[in-house]
Amino acid sequence: xxxxxxxxxxxxxxxxxxxxxxxxxxxxxxxxxxxxxxxxxxxxxxxxxxxxxxxxxxxxxxxxxxxxxxxxxxxxxxxxxxxxxxxxxxxxxxxxxxxxxxxxxxxxxxxxxxxxxxxxxxxxxxxxxxxxxxxxxxxxxxxxxxxxxxxxxxxxxxxxxxxxxxxxxxxxxxxxxxxxxxxxxxxxxxxxxxxxxxxxxxxxxxxxxxxxxxxxxxxxxxxxxxxxxxxxxxxxxxxxxxxxxxxxxxxxxxxxxxxxxxxxxxxxxxxxxxxxxxxxxxxxxxxxxxxxxxxxxxxxxxxxxxxxxxxxxxxxxxxxxxxxxxxxxxxxxxxxxxxxxxxxxxxxxxxxxxxxxxxxxxxxxxxxxxxxxxxxxxxxxxxxxxxxxxxxxxxxxxxxxxxxxxxxxxxxxxxxxxxxxx
RNA sequence: GGAGAGAUGGCCGAGUAGGUCGAAGGCGCUCGCCUGCUAAGCGAGUAUACUGGGAAACCGGUAUCGAGGGUUCGAAUCCCUCUCUCUCCGCCA
Numbered sequence: 383x384x385x386x387x388x389x390x391x392x393x394x395x396x397x398x399x400x401x402x403x404x405x406x407x408x409x410x411x412x413x414x415x416x417x418x419x420x421x422x423x424x425x426x427x428x429x430x431x432x433x434x435x436x437x438x439x440x441x442x443x444x445x446x447x448x449x450x451x452x453x454x455x456x457x458x459x460x461x462x463x464x465x466x467x468x469x470x471x472x473x474x475x476x477x478x479x480x481x482x483x484x485x486x487x488x489x490x491x492x493x494x495x496x497x498x499x500x501x502x503x504x505x506x507x508x509x510x511x512x513x514x515x516x517x518x519x520x521x522x523x524x525x526x527x528x529x530x531x532x533x534x535x536x537x538x539x540x541x542x543x544x545x546x547x548x549x550x551x552x553x554x555x556x557x558x559x560x561x562x563x564x565x566x567x568x569x570x571x572x573x574x575x576x577x578x579x580x581x582x583x584x585x586x587x588x589x590x591x592x593x594x595x596x597x598x599x600x601x602x603x604x605x606x607x608x609x610x611x612x613x614x615x616x617x618x619x620x621x622x623x624x625x626x627x628x629x630x631x632x633x634x635x636x637x638x639x640x641x642x643x644x645x646x647x648x649x650x651x652x653x654x655x656x657x658x659x660x661x662x663x664x665x666x667x668x669x670x671x672x673x674x675x676x677x678x679x680x681x682x683x684x685x686x687x688x689x690x691x692x693x694x695x696x697x698x699x700x701x702x703x704x705x706x707x708x709x710x711x712x713x714x715x716x717x718x719x720x721x722x723x724x725x726x727x728x729x730x731x732x733x734x735x736x737x738x739x740x741x742x743x744x745x746x747x748x749x750x751x752x753x754x755x756x757x758x759x760x761x762x763x764x765x766x767x768x769x770x771x772x773x774x775x776x777x778x779x780x781x782x783x784x785x786x787x788x789x790x791x792x793x794x795x796x797x798x799x800x801x802x803x804x
Numbered sequence: 805g806g807a808g809a810g811a812u813g814g815c816c817g818a819g820u821a822g823g824u825c826g827a828a829g830g831c832g833c834u835c836g837c838c839u840g841c842u843a844a845g846c847g848a849g850u851a852u853a854c855u856g857g858g859a860a861a862c863c864g865g866u867a868u869c870g871a872g873g874g875u876u877c878g879a880a881u882c883c884c885u886c887u888c889u890c891u892c893c894g895c896c897a
Binding site: 427 | 814833834835850865877
């Protein structure tokens with residue numbers, strides 16, 4: 383959510399900057415509603431002030447029959463207040479509706495662009511392996527090795543669900559443990575294991591709601607949603623709290639499964655593990671002081687990159703352009719890993735700075751010192767990494783001509799010493 | 805699932821025959837004093853949001869005692885709904 387006062391004072395500028403995202407974001411109606419709200423508020427509060435004052439006088443009158451006139455007057459005032467407050471509530475709901483559906487303003491350093499084709503490559507790491515044979519896609523490798531069972535996944539649940547078996551299941555578990563250990567031991571994140579379902583307030587705080595309800599799995603009973611990313615429960619850990627400046631930055635990492643409907647992507651990535659309704663992810667989340675968030679994003683990005691470097695998987699870093707930025711993000715880097723089976727780079731992590739956009743929705747503040755006024759923190763998060771896609775990258779990059787797959791060195795301790803899947 | 809108890813400020817904890825309660829008291833914290841250090845002691849201060857005025861310091865108004873409605877001139881105190889916590893029984897990984 384954007385700062386109402388900032389919009390009020392900079393409406394044209396805000397609209398211009400939002401326009402760089404494309405897709406016609408509109409703040410039409412904001413100014414009028416905002417003015418109407420303050421008008422109604424002033425009227426209502428003036429009457430309430432009067433009522434409070436007179437009620438206090440009434441309380442001091444011993445003989446209430448002496449107060450009948452004023453009581454009657456105040457009864458009338460209360461009626462008016464009720465009418466004004468009803469109108470006010472209506473206006474505030476309209477205003478809220480606008481504010482909750484307006485995306486974040488892109489960071490000034492975000493490249494301008496019209497589509498994802500305008501994303502900018504920041505750097506490349508590693509060299510795609512020069513294979514002496516035609517590399518297979520991971521779904522073929524996984525099936526022939528008996529570690530990925532797409533048919534049974536579909537039987538058990540449906541399309542876009544997969545059953546992992548034996549060394550495949552263990553490799554996925556190994557990756558989760560490896561990533562969590564790396565981030566907690568080397569990068570100083572605190573591990574969290576949050577709920578995998580959240581309520582409506584949490585989804586609204588991070589920006590999934592109200593706009594993207596169609597992408598979420600919702601429970602039939604209570605008004606809960608399956609999380610599409612650990613970002614939601616982990617960022618909401620501090621919803622409605624005021625943190626101490628000396629505790630910042632706060633860095634959390636969490637493994638969770640993620641559940642996404644993938645509505646509108648019916649034809650895409652139908653084969654393999656790339657696009658699933660359920661996948662595992664290790665997430666990085668930070669709460670930081672505003673003036674440090676640019677640097678903290680670079681650090682978080684580096685922390686995510688380290689996972690690929692240690693696994694020796696080639697990748698590139700892309701700076702998303704204004705048109706490709708997510709709803710809540712002010713700035714985002716995607717990390718794309720090289721997939722020889724598909725001869726392309728595919729997204730494996732997305733690292734974003736949300737500025738105070740989520741913090742404002744979630745009410746997460748910090749106090750510089752005991753006397754300071756609370757200010758909104760900046761929130762950041764990134765995948766560190768998407769586990770299913772990391773498994774894909776390992777299968778495809780470490781495949782051998784005979785169809786076996788070598789286990790990366792650093793994962794072997796997590797695999798009981800296994801060096802190769804065949 | 806059944807029965808009962810409770811939710812007050814950073815924490816603890818008063819406050820229910822409705823009125824001067826944003827809320828006693830204690831702790832913690834901040835500033836000052838004092839004690840050559842430390843502890844103790846003394847004094848003052850110590851919520852948030854919105855909003856009006858002001859360049860600002862700041863001054864004023866409104867709201868907030870789990871959340872949302874209601875009764876009333878007036879509600880932390882009364883009524884209704886919901887949420888959460890705790891205890892007992894049942895069930896259960």
